[in-house]
Amino acid sequence: xxxxxxxxxxxxxxxxxxxxxxxxxxxxxxxxxxxxxxxxxxxxxxxxxxxxxx
Amino acid sequence: xxxxxxxxxxxxxxxxxxxxxxxxxxxxxxxxxxxxxxxxxxxxxxxxxxxxxxxxxxxxxxxxxxxxxxxxxxxxxxxxxxxxxxxxxxxxxxxxxxxxxxxxxxxxxxxxxxxxxxxxxxxxxxxxxxxxxxxxxxxxxxxxxxxxxxxxxxxxxxxxxxxxxxxxxxxxxxxxxxxxxxxxxxxxxxxxxxxxxxxxxxxxxxxxxxxxxxxxxxxxxxxxxxxxxxxxxxxxxxxxxxxxxxxxxxxxxxxxxxxxxxxxxxxxxxxxxxxxxxxxxxxxxxxxxxxxxxxxx
Numbered sequence: 294x295x296x297x298x299x300x301x302x303x304x305x306x307x308x309x310x311x312x313x314x315x316x317x318x319x320x321x322x323x324x325x326x327x328x329x330x331x332x333x334x335x336x337x338x339x340x341x342x343x344x345x346x347x
Numbered sequence: 348x349x350x351x352x353x354x355x356x357x358x359x360x361x362x363x364x365x366x367x368x369x370x371x372x373x374x375x376x377x378x379x380x381x382x383x384x385x386x387x388x389x390x391x392x393x394x395x396x397x398x399x400x401x402x403x404x405x406x407x408x409x410x411x412x413x414x415x416x417x418x419x420x421x422x423x424x425x426x427x428x429x430x431x432x433x434x435x436x437x438x439x440x441x442x443x444x445x446x447x448x449x450x451x452x453x454x455x456x457x458x459x460x461x462x463x464x465x466x467x468x469x470x471x472x473x474x475x476x477x478x479x480x481x482x483x484x485x486x487x488x489x490x491x492x493x494x495x496x497x498x499x500x501x502x503x504x505x506x507x508x509x510x511x512x513x514x515x516x517x518x519x520x521x522x523x524x525x526x527x528x529x530x531x532x533x534x535x536x537x538x539x540x541x542x543x544x545x546x547x548x549x550x551x552x553x554x555x556x557x558x559x560x561x562x563x564x565x566x567x568x569x570x571x572x573x574x575x576x577x578x579x580x581x582x583x584x585x586x587x588x589x590x591x592x593x594x595x596x597x598x599x600x601x602x603x604x605x606x607x608x609x610x611x612x613x614x615x616x617x618x619x620x621x622x623x624x625x626x627x628x629x630x631x632x633x634x635x636x637x638x639x640x641x642x643x644x
Contacts, residue, residue, distance in 0.1 A: 311365065313357035313379060326356075339355075343508070344407040346482015346552075347583060347603045 295333040299323035306333060348631050349374040351393065351400040351422075353413050355381050359609040361403050363620040371624060380409050390420040399631050400424045402605060407435045407480055410605055423634055425627065426580030426604045433577045434604035437479045437515050440577065447576035449569060450598045452587075453518040460500035463514035467496050473519045476503075480510050482603070483552035489519065520600070523592040525549055527560055529584045530608050530619060532626035534574035536562055538617040540610065551610040559615040565595050573599045581623060582606060 294303050302320035310316075314327045315338050324338035350373055354361055357377075368375050376393060378400075383391045394400070400417045402424060404410035414431045417424035426434075433439045444451040453470075457463040467474055467490055476488040476499060490496045503511045525543040528551070529536050539562050542555035549555045562570070570584045583606030586597040612619040 309362070309366070311357045311362060312377065313354055314362070315356060342406055343485075344480055345405050346407065346485075347605050347607045 295335050297321060297323060297325065298335055298337065299325075304335065348398040348628065349376065349396050350627070351376045351378050351397040352403055353378050353380050353400060353410075353417075354403045354405070355379060355409060356405045358405070358607065360607050363609065363612060364401070364403070364623060367620040367624045371628075373624075380404055380413050383413075385413070385416045387419075390416070390422065394420060394422055397422055398635075399627065401627070402426060402431065404605060407482075407605075411435055423631065425630065426582070427578060430578035430580045430582075431604050434582070434602050435480060437477055437601070438513065440602060441515075443576045444573060444599055444602070447572055449572045449576055452520050452598055452600055455516050457514045457516070458512060460497075460504055460514070463500055463516060464493075464496060466514075466516045468493070470516065470518055475517045475519050476500075477515045477517060478511065479513045479515050484548040484550035487548060489547050517600075519547075520587045520589065520598060522549075522587040522589075525555075525588075525592070526600075527562075527566070527586040527588070527597070528557075528611060529562065529566070529570050529586065530582070530606055530611055530623075531570050531574055531584055532581050532623065533579045534571035536567060536570055537619055537622040537626075538611055538615040539566070540614040542610075551607075557610045557614040563595055566597055569597055569599055573602050577602045577604070580604065581626065583608075 297304050297318040300321035304318050310327055310330050312327055312330055316325050325335040326338040328334045328336045350368055378393045400422050402410050402414050410431050414424050414428040418428050433443050438456055441454045455466045457466055473489050473491045478486045488499045525541045526549045527541055529539040539560040540557045541560045542549040542551050542557050544555040573584045574582055583603035585601040586599050589598050590596045608619045
């Protein structure tokens with residue numbers, strides 16, 4: 294569990310969390326980037342850029 | 348082996364890949380490209396001791412430059428910068444396919460909206476206007492009338508980035524409500540799926556339904572040719588059926604170089620990340636053998 298940096302609600306996390314992964318806050322819908330896993334740190338995820346893709 | 352994974356976001360695809368690599372006991376160095384600095388001759392410390400770098404950059408611009416840097420440092424990189432360059436740009440992609448004799452939709456490019464409008468009028472309606480850089484079906488326009496075309500072209504001219512003033516116009520292919528995505532390594536298919544939708548866009552990222560697809564010999568042949576045309580590697584080759592489903596005739600509209608495979612992995616019985624890592628292992632092994640041979644010679 295970690296705290297949403299947007300709304301302060303608890304964000305549930307999987308066990309196999311990876312730095313660089315995106316998690317959603319179920320309360321406010323914010324997309325959060327995992328910037329650390331031990332301890333878990335979240336930051337606001339970057340906005341979609343035009344050259345993203347495959 | 349020690350595998351560097353270039354990334355800026357860990358999607359499910361990267362998680363599957365990381366998990367497979369770690370399960371096999373490989374060392375994995377995750378390299379967030381946003382935090383790196385690339386000198387002209389001095390690699391970032393994170394590149395030290397790597398046997399191979401796998402480009403999983405989400406941003407095409409970063410993919411293009413980081414693969415170029417990795418190659419300049421002499422670090423083997425998958426996919427290579429040549430493949431990235433061709434696949435990242437739809438014009439280069441189409442030219443490579445055409446040059447290799449791979450059937451691909453009729454395409455013309457212009458640099459002004461007037462010239463682009465002339466192409467559209469020649470092609471007739473509907474036809475398709477695509478951004479030269481971009482993915483997931485974004486900013487694709489199906490042009491149904493002259494008035495809509497004029498509006499779209501005007502909007503593109505003022506979007507800001509110079510790439511939007513490269514007007515890539517393509518014939519509209521009457522596909523049977525689906526297209527085919529093949530993930531292949533050096534032209535050998537790992538698995539394939541169809542992406543079906545009522546919408547003219549059938550990208551998985553646009554919500555298309557996916558299901559396993561059995562490739563016939565002709566499709567396999569085209570996948571191999573398309574892979575060769577762009578320099579090989581781990582690729583997503585996109586085909587459309589022409590003449591209806593099951594007609595065994597295809598056109599290849601695109602090859603993707605940082606291919607997403609999570610949807611495919613869910614749709615087929617093949618373990619896609621395992622197949623990718625199999626290929627990665629053999630690629631690194633072959634390179635090591637080649638290097639050893641060169642040293643002995």
